Amino acid sequence: MSQFLQQLLNGLSLGSIYAVLSLGLAMIYGTLGILNFAYGELITITGYTMYFATQAGLSFAAAAALGAIAAAVASVLMQQLVFRPLQRAGFVTLLFASFALSEVLQGVFRQAVSPRAKGIPLPDALSNTIVLGTLRISTLTIITFVVAIVALAVFAVFMRRSRAGLHMRAAALDLTTTRLQGVSAGRVILLAFALSGTLAGIAGVLWISRTATVTPSTGATPILVGFIAVVLGGLGSTVGAVVGGFAFGLLEVFLEAYLPLGVVPFQFAIALVAISVLLYVRPEGLFGKAVEVKV
Amino acid sequence: MNGRLRVGLMGALVTGLLLVAVVSVLALSGSKSLASTAVVLCINVMLVVSLQSFVGTTGILSFGHAAFMGIGAFTVALFTIPATLKRSQLPSTPPFVRDTTLPWPLAVGLAVLVCAVVAALMGVVLVRMTTSAMVMATFALLITAYTVLLNAVDWTRGSTGIFGVPRSMSPWIAVAVAVVFIVVVRVLGASRLGLEGRAVREDELAAASIGIDIRRNRYLLWVISAALMGAAGGIWALNVLAFDAGQFGFATTFALLAMLVVGGRESVLGAVVGAGVVLLVTELFSRVEQGFRIGGFELPRITGTVQFVLALLIILALIWRPEGIIGRAEIEELVAPLRRWAQGVRVRGNATTAPDIVAEPSMSAGIVLEGRGLSRSFSGVRAVDGIDIQVERGEILGLIGPNGSGKSTLLNLMSGVSAPDAGDVLLNGVVVTSTTVHSRARAGLGRTFQNIRLFEHLSVLDNISAPPRSEAVAGLALLTRLNLADVLAAEAGTLSYGQQRRLEIARALATAPAVILMDEPAAGMNEEESDSLLRDIRNLAAEENCGVIIIDHDLRLIMRLCDRIQVLETGRTIAIGTPEEIAQNAQVRAAYLGDPVGGDE
Amino acid sequence: MSEPLIRVAGVTVRYGAVTALRDVSIEVNPGEIVAVLGPNGAGKSTLMRTIAGVHKPTAGQVHLAGAPVESGSPERVARRGLRLVPEGRQIFGPMTVEENLRMGSPDSGAALHDQLDRAYERFPILGERRRQAAGTLSGGEQQMLAIARALMAAPRVILYDEPSLGLAPRIVDQIFELIVGLRDEGVTSVVVEQNARRALAMSDRAYLLAAGSVKASGRSAEMAESDIAGHYFGTQR
Structure with missing residues (x-):
């Protein structure tokens, strides 16, 4: 029982990172129909920014803030430099372009920084452990969960209450009608990328705090998880992405805890097969809309 | 054999001849490294045309094909490595695996079988999804196969790899096999299955409304393409003489897709050209990667240059030439004499295979x-x-x-x-x-649509040949009657508005x-x-x-x-x-x- | 004669092989209600969307208050005081009534609150349902919401695309009364209607569109019904 509770807490903590991550990915898909493969590199960018900032003597907190901002700026630049010139292209072309962009960025990291991993010193406070009865919880687990939940809540309030959030929700429903109300499409898209980048940045800070290193291919696992969570939750649904993120985090932790030792390396594969079975039953994902046409 | 198949076969042979010519020049140059480049070129062609047979035909991007390449390579390596080497490298595999050694063509056949089975199982889930979810699912397949191959150390030795595959490739064998791949893929594309796949790619609803079973079509193309990919992967292993589980991840997927996109997704010729261009870039920049000397200056080794340059190439290609260097055309559409010949064959083929009388209209009223x-x-x-x-x-x-x-x-x-x-x-x-x-x-039940839904990038003739029941109908006679006989070879999307409307009616009639x-x-x-x-x-x-x-x-x-x-x-x-x-x-x-x-x- | 508020001059719109509008010219003067009649498929919606900047004309020009409209940039046209109440309402179904209204307003804070108060005063039913998802409203209420949303920005001119579509005659009367009432407040209106009799009864001038071009125009009171019926039923070319 206590092991179950322990794993539940770990799972929720990891899941909360995945939820933030997936939300940023789902937002861009919801507004523009782009699945941004280079989204993972935003996390790498956060990592390198944190690395250089701590090297320059900044505090961890300042480095984390800079890291998140860097991801937001990079996300906007991606839109301006790559996606905008391709705005008339279809889903496949855009996906492929983002795939290529991801490779270009990894190449840049290798040339400009180093192909080898760079360590980021974490404050000691993060590695403390709190003992609650039979439970041992690291400070990082708690902080991660709290930061992620606050980020999700702030995002939800922003989308509900603010004028910009209203415009973005409307644009995701019907861009032309939104423009007919005098809302600039360009601004909404820019804002969507900035917000998506901020979410990637927050997830990035939490991710880097777990790994304490950054390499040119740091973004690979997060993007993979994000894609799976988004498909699991239902393409185009932001609620689905958050739920999918939590679900995948829990699945990962529980598989790791309860699988026989020899099978643990295959946990990723097993999780994917499990999700495939789920998608066989519900091809549109947990929160996606069923397609009516029976073709 | 109908006209479409004959043209496909002929186009494949001409494309194959071009490849033979390039390979001959490289192989006969006397340089050992050029000869081995020729083999790599042939294998890349096999890989990319196999990928094209799914991605190009259905229009669905697949990240999963590198998985089939890996499975194929593993199967071939496992069954061609001599038993003595296997016993030392893989002591814990079952005896029948350890002790069985197959001649390479049989091993490749086994790879085809294994990949077909894996694809058939996964295809059941895959074809139920929407196209975007499908792309993600192929991505999941890539990761699943990658982790399994890498972690099943008893079988694969992970990233250490297994080696000792006997040498069997030469430029001449490789080019012969590559030509076979080109022929198979072109004939598949020209077959009913391929035609229906392209129709679905152009417009799903219109395809369903002429009687095409979309799921069945995608399922079959997926399995066939995976089987081809497995064969190509097997031959790849025969050339590198080893299997390393770490090699069938993103980098390979990326290189394969790069070849396809740079050359032209929807054309087999494009796939072949893409394979060539990407190989050329790879060869050039891997020199840079190793570092070289210019007049006394030692340039440093720069790792990852190849992938970086390929990625940039792709982004630029997507922005400036979204359909690739070759675009959608096949060789017989690019070379004028071939074009005239091909059109003749298509028209005659269509006229002779189809009876001139429409499948007897039932005279029943009611x-x-x-x-x-x-x-x-x-x-x-x-x-x-x-x-x-x-x-x-x-x-x-x-x-x-x-x-x-x-x-x-x-x-x-x-x-x-x-x-x-x-x-x-x-x-x-x-x-x-x-x-x-x-x-x-x-x-x-036939229908036409309010906003004309033709298969825009298919020819007029292909548009009316696409309905599964069309073989029973005199397609040519229909087109003549609706005054479209002069534009048989034109892409449907280029017709005038009135012609498009009439073609849509002709297509509906071709479903009898x-x-x-x-x-x-x-x-x-x-x-x-x-x-x-x-x-x-x-x-x-x-x-x-x-x-x-x-x-x-x-x-x-x-x-x-x-x-x-x-x-x-x-x-x-x-x-x-x-x-x-x-x-x-x-x-x-x-x-x-x-x-x-x-x-x- | 003073400058018309909207001037469409020789506009042709093509999509691919289809010509939706052929050399269409119409004018709308300030303070008028102009009806655009015609059978379905005549190009009426395309004309409205072209004026609103959604479509780019293949040939010809659209002017709003003497300056050319920014074709392809409907948000800029909207900010110059033009609103389109689109065919089928196009309200944001999952959002609340109040959120839909906020979408129409360029303002926030006190100005927005005044606009909301005025909207609820004019449409009490919307006030009652302000927290309800707009998609759950009845057809007539959705149409009122679409109009209320357009009014939030105090526009100079409103284009209505088939405002009576799918509504009961009693509701249509209310909507048309509202449009006439707005003329007295200085709002210019262009009303696209299939329902020719009603549209002629409430408008000042009318254009008849068929097969993408203007077949007749004039003062509404003087447009002969037999002419229009001829175009509808195909007895007249």
Whole structure:
């Protein structure tokens, strides 16, 4: 029982990172129909920014803030430099372009920084452990969960209450009608990328705090998880992405805890097969809309 | 053999000859490294045309093919490495694996089998998904296969790899196999399966409405393409003489997709050219990567240059040449003499394989399509509210009514695009209410669309050859009758508006329908065009003895064309009768012009 | 004669092989209600969307208050005081009534609150349902919401695309009364209607569109119904 509770807490903590991550990915898909493969590199960018900032003597907190901002700026630049010139292209072309962009960025990291991993010193406070009865919880687990939940809540309030959030929700429903109300499409898209980048940045800070290193291919696992969570939750649904993120985090932790030792390396594969079975039953994902046409 | 297959085969042979020429130059150059480059080129061609047979034909991006390449490579390595080497490298595999060594062609055959089985299992889930979810699923496949191969250390030794595959590739064997791949993929593309796949790629709804079973089509193409990929991966292992599980991840996927996108996704020639260009870039920049000397200066080693340059190349290609260097064309469409020959073969092939008489129109009269008490609501609004409708063979029924009266919804209920909340649809007296669009099409229900849905990038001839029942119909005769015989080889999207409308009708007729639903066939036509359309429809209804239900807002056309007219308003029938009766009906006039206001009438 | 508020001069719109509008010219003067009649498929919606900047004309020009409209940039046209109440309402179904209204307003804070108060005063039913998802409203209420949303920005001119579509005659009367009432407040209106009798009864001038071009125009009171019926039923070319 206590092991179950322990794993539940770990799972929720990891899941909360995945939820933030997936939300940023789902937002861009919801507004523009782009699945941004280079989204993972935003996390790498956060990592390198944190690395250089701590090297320059900044505090961890300042480095984390800079890291998140860097991801937001990079996300906007991606839109301006790559996606905008391709705005008339279809889903496949855009996906492929983002795939290529991801490779270009990894190449840049290798040339400009180093192909080898760079360590980021974490404050000691993060590695403390709190003992609650039979439970041992690291400070990082708690902080991660709290930061992620606050980020999700702030995002939800922003989308509900603010004028910009209203415009973005409307644009995701019907861009032309939104423009007919005098809302600039360009601004909404820019804002969507900035917000998506901020979410990637927050997830990035939490991710880097777990790994304490950054390499040119740091973004690979997060993007993979994000894609799976988004498909699991239902393409185009932001609620689905958050739920999918939590679900995948829990699945990962529980598989790791309860699988026989020899099978643990295959946990990723097993999780994917499990999700495939789920998608066989519900091809549109947990929160996606069923397609009516029976073709 | 029909014309399409003959042209495909010939195109494959010419493309293959080009490859043979390039390989010969490299192999006979005397340089050992150029000769081995030639082998790599051939293997890249095998890999990328296999990928093309799915991605190009269906238009669905697959990240998963590198997984099949890996599975194929593993299978071949496992069964070609001599038993002695296997015993030392893989002591814990079962004896029958450890002790079995197959000649390489058999091992490749086994790889084909294994990949086909894996693809067949996964395909069951895959084809149920929407296209974007499908792309993600192939991505999941890549990761799953990658982690499994890398972690099944008892079998693969992970990233250490297994080695000792006997040397068997030479430029000449490689090029021969590559030509076989090109032929198989081109013939597959030209086959019924390939044609239907391309039709689905162009327009799913239109494809279903001519009787193509989309899931079945995608399933078969997926399995075949995976099997080919497995063979290509196996041969890849025969060339590198080892298997390393770490090699079938992102980098390989990326290189494969790069070849396809740079060359041209929808063309086998494009795939071949892409393989060549990417190899050239790779060769050039891997020199840079190793570092070299310019006049005394030692340039540093720069790792990852190749991938970086490839990625940039792709982004630029997507922005400036989204369809790749070659675009959509195959070799016989690019070279003028071949083009003339190919067109001749296609036309003759079509004329000889198809009987000149349409599959005998049944002379039976009687009701061919019937709707009974059909209802359908959308978010509380009853779009169709208990409508009865029927049409007989040879009859033209007009369906009119103001905007929002439920005509299009009714059409969707009858063609199977959406299901009614209540009521039944009967086709030739059989209840088909819960059947799919494609099965209704096969049972004799044809349709055309309000906003023309042709297979835009397919030729006129391919458009009317796409319906599964088209072999029974004299396609050429149809085109001649609808005045399209001069534009057989043109892409449908390049035709004039009137020609596109007529082609869509011809395509519907090529399904040998018992009844055709036409949604605004005259929309956007000028009077001359709509007059000639009227004559065409009338002749066709009489000659094919099929029923026609036609929606149009051009009441002038409807009044002159139809035997009977049914008028809808707010989801209900308000009048049925001859054109004369309808024109005089006060309720109909009110529905169109509005209720008399303030008693001024 | 003073400058018309909207001037469409020789506009042709093509999509691919389809010509939706052929050399269409119309004018709308300040303070008028102009009806655009015609059978379905005549190009009426395309004309409205072209004026609103959604479509780019293949040939010809659209002017709003003397300056050319920014074709392809409907948000800029909207900010110059033009609103389109689109066919089928196009309200944001999952959002609340109040959120839909906020979408229409360029303002926030006190100005927005005044606009909301005025909207609820004019349409009490919307006030009652302000927290309800707009998609759950009845057809007539949705149409009122679409109009209220357009009014939030105090526009100079409103284009209505088939405002009577799918509504009961009693509701249509209310909507048309509202449009006439707005003329007295200085709002210019262009009303696309299939329902010719009603549209002629409430408008000042009318254009008849068929097969993408203008077939007749004039003062509404003087447009002969027989002419229009001829175009609808195809007895007249």
